Amino acid sequence: MSAPATATHAATRPLHTIAAWWQAAPFALVFLLFFIVPLVLIGMVSLWDFNEYELIPAVSLRNYLSIFEGCSHLTDNGDFCVTLSTYLSTLKFCFLVWAITLVLGFAVAYFLAFHVRSSGMQTALFVLCTVPFWTSNVIRMISWVPLLGRNGLVNQTLMGIGLVNEPVEWLLFSDFSVVLAFVHLYTMFMIVPIFNSMMRIDRSLLEAATDAGASGWQTLWNVIVPLSKTGIIIGSIFVITIVMGDFVTIGVMGGQQIASVGKIIQVQTSYLQFPLAAANAVILLAVVLMIIYGLTRLVDIRKEL
Amino acid sequence: MQAGMSDRRAPGFWPLAIVFALFVVFMYGPMFTIFVLSFQGPEGGLTFPMRGVSLHWFHKLAEGLGTVDIGAAFRRSLMLGAVVMAFTVVLSVLAGLAFRKRLKGGDALFYIAVASLIMPSIIVSLGIGLQFRLLDTGIKSALTAMGAEGTLENYGTALGLLTSALGAHLTWTLPFGLLIMFAVFNRFNPAYEEAARDLGATPWQSFRHVVLPLIGPSVIGIGMFGFTLSWDEIARTSQAIGDVNTLPLELQGLTSTVTTPSIYALGTVTTIVSFAVMGVALGSAALLGRRASKRRGG
Numbered sequence: 039m040s041a042p043a044t045a046t047h048a049a050t051r052p053l054h055t056i057a058a059w060w061q062a063a064p065f066a067l068v069f070l071l072f073f074i075v076p077l078v079l080i081g082m083v084s085l086w087d088f089n090e091y092e093l094i095p096a097v098s099l100r101n102y103l104s105i106f107e108g109c110s111h112l113t114d115n116g117d118f119c120v121t122l123s124t125y126l127s128t129l130k131f132c133f134l135v136w137a138i139t140l141v142l143g144f145a146v147a148y149f150l151a152f153h154v155r156s157s158g159m160q161t162a163l164f165v166l167c168t169v170p171f172w173t174s175n176v177i178r179m180i181s182w183v184p185l186l187g188r189n190g191l192v193n194q195t196l197m198g199i200g201l202v203n204e205p206v207e208w209l210l211f212s213d214f215s216v217v218l219a220f221v222h223l224y225t226m227f228m229i230v231p232i233f234n235s236m237m238r239i240d241r242s243l244l245e246a247a248t249d250a251g252a253s254g255w256q257t258l259w260n261v262i263v264p265l266s267k268t269g270i271i272i273g274s275i276f277v278i279t280i281v282m283g284d285f286v287t288i289g290v291m292g293g294q295q296i297a298s299v300g301k302i303i304q305v306q307t308s309y310l311q312f313p314l315a316a317a318n319a320v321i322l323l324a325v326v327l328m329i330i331y332g333l334t335r336l337v338d339i340r341k342e343l
Numbered sequence: 344m345q346a347g348m349s350d351r352r353a354p355g356f357w358p359l360a361i362v363f364a365l366f367v368v369f370m371y372g373p374m375f376t377i378f379v380l381s382f383q384g385p386e387g388g389l390t391f392p393m394r395g396v397s398l399h400w401f402h403k404l405a406e407g408l409g410t411v412d413i414g415a416a417f418r419r420s421l422m423l424g425a426v427v428m429a430f431t432v433v434l435s436v437l438a439g440l441a442f443r444k445r446l447k448g449g450d451a452l453f454y455i456a457v458a459s460l461i462m463p464s465i466i467v468s469l470g471i472g473l474q475f476r477l478l479d480t481g482i483k484s485a486l487t488a489m490g491a492e493g494t495l496e497n498y499g500t501a502l503g504l505l506t507s508a509l510g511a512h513l514t515w516t517l518p519f520g521l522l523i524m525f526a527v528f529n530r531f532n533p534a535y536e537e538a539a540r541d542l543g544a545t546p547w548q549s550f551r552h553v554v555l556p557l558i559g560p561s562v563i564g565i566g567m568f569g570f571t572l573s574w575d576e577i578a579r580t581s582q583a584i585g586d587v588n589t590l591p592l593e594l595q596g597l598t599s600t601v602t603t604p605s606i607y608a609l610g611t612v613t614t615i616v617s618f619a620v621m622g623v624a625l626g627s628a629a630l631l632g633r634r635a636s637k638r639r640g641g
Contacts, residue, residue, distance in 0.1 A: 062441035065434045066452055068517060072510035073459045076470025083473055093477075146366050149359040153352075163363075170370050172571040173617045176594050177610040181373035184380055184390045184607075191376070191391055222369065254354055275461055283463020286577050290598050300465040300578075307582045312473050319466045326463060 084316035093312055101317035124297045125325070131213075131288070131298070132281045135220040139277050140270065142221065143228025147269075148262070150229075151236035152244075164233065171226045179219050179290045186210040186218075211293030219291040224280055228273035235269030236262065275330055282326050374614065381607035389604060400608040408601055411593050413609065420590035421616075423504055423512070424573040430509070431516040431569030432562060438517075439524025440550075453521070460518035464578030471511050472582035475502045502585035511583040512573045519572065520565045527561045556635050560628035567624035571617050 084101055087094040109119040117123060146167065154160045170178065185191045186209040193205040208214055239262065247257040263270075285300035299322050306315035380387075384395025407413055442449055459467070478501050486495040501507070535557065539549035555562070577591045584592070590613065597606055 058441040058444040058446045061437045062446060062449070062452060065438035065441075065517060065521070068430075068434065068510065068513050069452070069455050069459060072471055073455065073462075073467065073514050076467065076474045079473050079477065080466065080470045083477075093480075142362075142366065145359060145362050149363045153356050153359055166367060167370070169621070170374070172567070172575075172621055173374070173614050174575040174591055174594070174610070176575075176577065176591055176598065177377070177614055178374060180598055180606060180610065181377040184376050185373055187390055189388075189390045194391070222373070225366075279461045279463055283465045283578075285465055286581075286595060290595065294599060300463065303465050303469055304581065307469055307472060312469075312476070315469055316473065319469055322463060323466060330461075 080316045080319050084320045086313045088313045101313045128299045134217050135281050138221050139225045139228045143225050147229050147233040216291045219287050224277050227276035231272040232269035235266040239265045377607040377610050381611040383604040400604040403605045404608045416590045416593045424570045427512045427573035428566045428569035431520045432566045435520025435565050456518040456521050459514045468579045468582040471507050475507045500585050507583040511579040516569045516572050519568045523565050527558050559631040563624050563628045570620050
């Protein structure tokens, strides 16, 4: 850049910064009003008191204490308290869905990135994978009903070929259907970031690995997986945060019978028990942040080894 | 190397191709089943076999399901989707332009947008619901203090489609819009703008006649994200809406009460709207792209 140009740039810079701020201001304002302020209010109201009619400003840990009431010991039946067992159940779904979407998403992304050679075909197949993302989640959930129901296609087939004598009951409104629906809905969140990372991998590195005598699996594990790490982490964060806070999928696919952390918050909100719901939200947020932190740490440590 | 490779597929191609094909069937198969079943005959039920083919369940849907006015919910969601789309496009493009310059606090703003994207939706929804209820309490006590009894009696709630629900949707659509703008401007050649400036264009002229035509297809993409994400959104809307419901919320409620193929007909209708929006978006993006390249060529 020539000297005069630099000079004019320097002269207009303060003006530019102000203009930039005006351009970003509406965007920032939306997040201030509908994200930051609500989060602060959740933190504040989680310390409030309440009765049947109103919220009472206070600073007390009553809500938190009541959430963990009885959690210091097992119940008479040998179970955990409600809060702990709900978290364990949600974490179980979270882990299963994360593991399945990761393997499936990685395989699909790997196929698209390294086995489909024409870029036109690559784009077409990628779009094919992402189109369902823009359709309704509830529709995609209920679309399993005619397949998995008591008289559904799967049971008809199983009974038709004589594998079972009675309809299989655990196909729908069960843990199985919840996990299936999660995988169906959210594998896309793994595919896109992993595919994006894979497309940035320099293809000559793979050639170098092959030339140096690495087998296909060695190249995959020692070259491609580490270089796709960013995509894997981003996808994992998406899937984990979605499943941890979910109440719609677990509600619809679990036949409204399975508990989840998100569902507790939703029910308490609908009974206008805002301080309790807020305290639960704070705990959920803390757990999610710990998982995200642990996830990024885990991967970093492995890189250093 | 390309020629050598194309003779034979790389090892692992066929197993992965099968996985991919099964995945596509897994994605589209169920959706296709309810599409077929929504044309079930009047005697038919929720599962196969098909008992004739008819539009019976679409007529039933138009009459309304139980106490739910589907038509009104449909129009509400369409209206909200259009408003969310407009806000998402304008605010994302403006913010995208701002991020190209020196923007103090830009990093913080970016991280806030990303945090909003990955924040469990129930928390955002609860927060906005809470915020508006506290606002209601505040307004009511202010009205009482001012002695405006008449206004107080008429005042319902600040929660609503174009207040709290709009805000809730924007916390979900705007991060996508910003990420798309980043991707666009990362590949954008500033030489065109400099040329426009050297030729004496005002900032508005260079945006209107140079930048906008070049980023046009992506802007349409942002609009498509804005509309379809809003059209299907449930989790963030659920606690942040007043007395009226959007179409997906009604649909979620209907899953446990409706036991006829009408619900599949509703599914087919909403999916057709989603596909129509995608089709229009892709079509106009392609048209813009072709026109732009023709202009550059000619």
